[in-house]
Amino acid sequence: MKVEQPSLGKRGTLLLLVALGAFPPLTMDLYLPALPHMTDTFATSRAMVNMTLGAYMAAFAIGMLFWGPLSERTGRKPILFTTLAIYITASILCALSFNVEALIGARILQGLAGGGVTVVGTTIVKDLFDGRERERVMALVMSLVIIAPMVAPVLGAFLLKIASWHMMFVALAIFASLAVILVCFYRETLAEKSTGSLVKSWGRLGVVLMNPRFAYLLLIFSAAPMCLMAFLGIAAYVYVDGFGMSEQAFSFIFAMNAACATLGPVLYLRLSRVLPVQSIILGCFCVMVLGGAVMLLYGAQSPWLFAAVAAASTISVITVRVPGTNLLLDQQTRDTGSAAALIQCSVTAMGAVGIHLVSLNENDLIRNYGILLMSIGATCAVLWLLVLRRPFVAENISQPQ
Numbered sequence: 001m002k003v004e005q006p007s008l009g010k011r012g013t014l015l016l017l018v019a020l021g022a023f024p025p026l027t028m029d030l031y032l033p034a035l036p037h038m039t040d041t042f043a044t045s046r047a048m049v050n051m052t053l054g055a056y057m058a059a060f061a062i063g064m065l066f067w068g069p070l071s072e073r074t075g076r077k078p079i080l081f082t083t084l085a086i087y088i089t090a091s092i093l094c095a096l097s098f099n100v101e102a103l104i105g106a107r108i109l110q111g112l113a114g115g116g117v118t119v120v121g122t123t124i125v126k127d128l129f130d131g132r133e134r135e136r137v138m139a140l141v142m143s144l145v146i147i148a149p150m151v152a153p154v155l156g157a158f159l160l161k162i163a164s165w166h167m168m169f170v171a172l173a174i175f176a177s178l179a180v181i182l183v184c185f186y187r188e189t190l191a192e193k194s195t196g197s198l199v200k201s202w203g204r205l206g207v208v209l210m211n212p213r214f215a216y217l218l219l220i221f222s223a224a225p226m227c228l229m230a231f232l233g234i235a236a237y238v239y240v241d242g243f244g245m246s247e248q249a250f251s252f253i254f255a256m257n258a259a260c261a262t263l264g265p266v267l268y269l270r271l272s273r274v275l276p277v278q279s280i281i282l283g284c285f286c287v288m289v290l291g292g293a294v295m296l297l298y299g300a301q302s303p304w305l306f307a308a309v310a311a312a313s314t315i316s317v318i319t320v321r322v323p324g325t326n327l328l329l330d331q332q333t334r335d336t337g338s339a340a341a342l343i344q345c346s347v348t349a350m351g352a353v354g355i356h357l358v359s360l361n362e363n364d365l366i367r368n369y370g371i372l373l374m375s376i377g378a379t380c381a382v383l384w385l386l387v388l389r390r391p392f393v394a395e396n397i398s399q400p401q
Contacts, residue, residue, distance in 0.1 A: 001128045007185035013128070014141065016182045020080075020121030021145040023087075023114050023179075024060070024348075027172060028053065028232060029152035032254065033247040034165040035236045041165075042100040046237065050359055053233060055104045056111040057352040061345040063115025068123065068341025069201045073194045076120050076127070080183045083116030084176050091173035095166045110172075115344070117179075122340040126329050127189035135326045139265035142322060147262070157251035204338040213392045214331040214339070220383045221324030222346035227288060227373050228317045229351030230358040231257075231310050234365040242365070243303040253307055260311035264318030277323050277397045278388040284316035285384060288377030291316075295370030306366065313373055323397065330396040 005013045031038075039049045063083075071079045090110035097103035129137050159167045194201055209215055235257075239250040271280050291313040299306045325343060332339040354376075358368045387393050 002130070003128055003187065003189045003191070005185075005187050007187065008182070012182070012185065014137075014144075016179075016186055017121055017125060017137075017141045018144045019179045019182055020117055020124075021141055022148040023117050023176075025145065025148040026152050026175060027056065027110065027114055029148070029254075029258075030156045030172065031165055031168045032153050032232065032236050033157040033240075033251050034160050034168065036240050037160065037247070038100075038165055044100050046362060047359065048100055050233060050355065051104050052100070052107050054352050054355055056107040056114075057229070057348050057355070059108040059111030060115040060118070061111075061348040061352070063112040064119040064341045064345040064348070065115075065205060066112070066202070067116030068119040068337040068344075069204050069335075070337075071116075071120055071123060072190070072204070072335065072337040073201045075188050075190045075193060076124055077183065077186060077188050079116055079120050080186075081180070083113045083120075084180050084183065086113035087117065088173045088176045088180075091169045091176065094169035095173070097166075115348075119337070119341045119344050122325075122344060123337050124189050126336045126340065127191070134329075135322060136269065138325060139269050139322045142318065143262050143265045147258075151255070153251040153254045157248045160247060204335045205342060208332060208335050208338045208342055211331060214328060214342075216383075216387065217324070217328050217331065217393075218342060218346055220380050221320065221328060222343070222350045223376055224285070224288070224317050224320050224324075224380055225347045226350045226354030226357075227313055227369075227376055228354075230354035230369055230372050231314065233355035234358055234369060235310075237362075238306065238365055239303060242300075243306075245303060253303065257307060257311050257314055261314045261318045264315045265322050267315065268319045268322045272323075278384075278393070281320055281323060282381060282384055282388070284320045285377045285381035287316040288313055288373050289381070292370045292373030292375075292377060295373060296367060299366040299370055310369075327393065327396055331392065 001010070001013070008016060035046075035049055038052075039046055042049065067079050067083060087110060090106055090113055093106035094103060094110060097106055125134060125137060125141070155171065156168050159165075159171065194204075209218075235254055236250060239245045239253060240247060245253070268280060291309045295306070295309050299309060328343050329336070329339060354372060358365060358372055361368055
């Protein structure tokens with residue numbers, strides 16, 4: 001580590017990074033089993049309830065753009081304390097909401113705060129590690145973070161069974177409170193704070209985005225997660241309403257998908273020892289295309305077949321994230337906060353688009369998902385083929401060892 005953490009140590013630092021990285025999946029997945037129930041409770045449409053997902057993601061993306069550059073001026077630790085306090089407040093407001101409009105409003109506040117927590121977690125990784133070590137740490141953190149979507153829907157279904165969906169947001173407030181304790185022991189990792197004005201700090205977003213190499217790679221690696229977010233948006237409706245499964249059964253089959261996702265980072269580290277990273281990334285995009293074709297032809301025949309194809313596609317998306325994020329961070333020697341904000345923001349914003357696209361025709365969600373998988377996988381594969389041998393890619397990517 002470039003900055004020693006005497007209070008946390010290596011394991012404590014890893015735990016902190018995992019906790020910060022777990023906020024998006026926990027905040028998204030914990031209440032997924034309750035979505036059909038909330039539609040009935042609020043006497044509203046699926047689209048309106050899905051707005052609690054979409055509005056959160058949009059606010060989450062904006063929050064990252066706000067807090068990321070600001071952390072270059074104030075340091076990482078003050079931003080973490082501020083955003084966690086807002087997140088706890090917003091979670092309590094979500095729990096107290098008794099109509100869908102109030103819940104959407106509280107989710108927006110929760111998203112703005114959650115964006116700050118997540119983007120600072122990414123910048124801390126860049127602050128502390130370089131090169132292959134950073135790649136290994138990101139893979140390990142990502143593998144552990146994926147435990148969150150495994151546990152979240154099961155816990156959510158349990159809370160729904162013994163209480164109501166309101167308790168799910170109380171659980172999020174408690175989790176954020178525990179994260180605050182870890183942050184108290186964290187030593188600031190920003191080596192040199194920016195001395196410019198606030199406006200100038202946020203202006204660095206434009207400077208980073210004007211780097212054509214960063215912008216091109218950002219397009220590729222933020223498009224692929226659209227498919228993962230689309231799956232999250234339709235999973236409850238497909239399993240519960242489409243295949244007639246109970247909320248409890250849905251939570252277990254959803255957890256199985258998340259368990260498969262943990263293979264992504266590990267699979268990448270293993271394969272990168274013997275295969276060129278460029279080929280691994282291209283192969284993942286091809287798996288998405290193939291998965292989309294199978295989903296179109298056979299996805300509606302069985303919940304287990306749907307789950308298998310979704311799991312393969314999820315593994316592909318997660319596998320690509322490790323080298324993709326590392327490669328993007330290597331394009332910037334400065335403005336880490338702004339670069340991390342743009343990476344996370346683009347992933348989230350494109351994910352929100354994915355949820356919207358797959359929900360356009362509520363009567364054929366599986367077909368929509370298949371088309372999206374094929375379209376995004378093919379587009380990313382073509383864009384990647386155009387640059388995989390360029391120096392800014394080949395010289396910044398790990399070679400087989």
